[in-house]
Amino acid sequence: MTGPTGGGAIRIGIIGLGRVSADHVVGYRALAGEAEITAVCDTDPAALLPVATELGVDGYRDHRELLARADVDAVVVLLPHLLHGPVVRDALTAGKHVTVEKPLAATAAEGEQLAALATKLGLVLAVSENSRFVESYMQVADLVARGAPGMVRLVRGLIYGSAVDEYRDDTAPWKRQEHGFAAILDAATHFFYVLAWMFGPVASVQAITRNWAATHLPGVEVEDGALVTGTLHCGAFFSVEVGLTLELPWGERFEVYGDRASIVCDQLRDPPVIVHRGARDPGVPLARVPAEPRTWRASSMARGAADFVRALQEGRAPAVDTVHAVHAVRVAEAAYRSVRAGGTMQTV
Ligand SMILES: NC(=O)c1ccc[n+]([C@@H]2O[C@H](COP(=O)([O-])OP(=O)(O)OC[C@H]3O[C@@H](n4cnc5c(N)ncnc54)[C@H](O)[C@@H]3O)[C@@H](O)[C@H]2O)c1
The missing domain is CATH 3.40.50.720 (NAD(P)-binding Rossmann-like Domain)
Known part of the structure; x- marks a missing residue:
């Protein structure tokens, strides 16, 4: 086609x-x-x-x-x-x-x-969804698809960086409502998507939020921190942590702990991905993944643009499955329900 x-x-x-x-x-x-x-x-x-x-x-x-x-x-x-x-x-x-x-x-x-x-x-x-095109996550997805971690017990995602300048900008619409620069809908959804993409659907969530910016900066209505934990249908626990008022460059950590191998990624570290094969293994870098502490996000967006264009040219589906993208929003909705219910467990 x-x-x-x-x-x-x-x-x-x-x-x-x-x-x-x-x-x-x-x-x-x-x-x-x-x-x-x-x-x-x-x-x-x-x-x-x-x-x-x-x-x-x-x-x-x-x-x-x-x-x-x-x-x-x-x-x-x-x-x-x-x-x-x-x-x-x-x-x-x-x-x-x-x-x-x-x-x-x-x-x-x-x-x-x-x-x-x-x-x-x-x-x-x-x-x-640029997370689908971050080089280290594509390599982790490949390892997961080949069963390298074995039975996955825990998956962790952390998004860190500072949106304080955006929150201070009075002309910015981003500080209003949960549809703005909000820890759950704007940021944690990246990892909700990654969970669905690599491990299948989320079963349940508990969430609490932190509102430092709303307390200290005028006009901010969104949460700037969130802890979202829960279970995946595959049996693993997960946690997604977001801090949007943390004073260091934007980055992400992503960790997969299985009974055969564990993988730890951090976009600001060199090397960015370490694989541990068992409890006594101090870990070896995943050589295929270059350190890109300043450009990892822009690179992933460029790969996403290429995937969209080539999907159209080749008449194939794009790499991001809308089923996973919808699931990410559904997890965010359940997380906000949990926040409103005092952090109690919600079924997704
Ligand atoms: N993947 C990532 O890491 C990442 C990072 C930042 C933003 N985003 C996403 O990108 C999207 C945009 O975010 P942003 O940070 O660029 O927002 P922004 O507020 O900086 O930009 C939005 C732009 O849309 C314009 N606009 C508003 N209403 C419009 C309309 N009706 N018609 C045409 N233009 C209109 C505004 O004037 C503004 O220039 C959001 O969905 C956000 O979640 C993703």
Whole structure:
């Protein structure tokens, strides 16, 4: 099956030109000959004009005008969470293939509706979940798929870094409600997706949140810390910890503990991945994974852009399964239920 342009470059429209967009633009521009950005959109002229000028393409303040263009095959949606659902629906209805930043939608039910709509219309709906394309996680997924850890007993994810500048910015919408720069929906969902991708569905969760920023900085309504623990249907325990007011560069730890081997990844460490084969093994680095402490996230976004474009060209499904992306949102919903219920166990 050939792609939407019969083998030519996929013509891309980008909707939303905020903080995350620069890495996506770099990713698509690196696919010269395979992809071409033909239009961009942002309601804010200050975000729109520099990018439209730099790329030499038309810029729109209304996404429906971009969607009306015949020379846009696929769109990249990089909008605040509450807009993912309506704008993805508009794009699919306009006949465009879509990739949308995580979370797929603000609710799991909305995510399922979008996936069903894409299937009904014969269009590709991908999720720009960059965790799927972090080199160390791809290598861990390979080890897990080959059974290297044996019976997995515990999986841990930690997201760390500082959003204090964003929380201090009065013009930023990110400090409001759980749909903003919130520890569970914005950050922990990365690892909820990773759990579903590598180990299968989450069975139950307990969650508590920390609200340092809401207490100390004006106007902040979102939680900046979260501890989410629970069980996976495969029998393992998991914990996902998030700290968005921790003063070090953005990074992640990911640990898989099995009865035959354990794997410890940390994006800021060199080497980033150590494998221990048994209780007496001090560990050996996974040689295939280079240290990328400054660029690991941008690299993963570029790989995600390439996967979306090549999925369209090759007529195959994108690497991120929307079933896993929907599950990630469902786990977040259960985690928020747990928070509201005082940290009690919730079934997912
Ligand atoms: N994968 C990651 O590591 C990562 C990192 C950051 C953000 N994200 C995700 O990317 C998405 C965007 O995040 P961000 O940090 O870039 O947000 P942002 O607030 O910096 O940017 C959003 C942009 O959308 C524009 N916008 C708002 N409403 C619009 C509309 N109706 N039509 C067109 N443009 C509109 C805003 O003007 C703004 O420029 C979110 O889903 C977020 O979760 C992912």
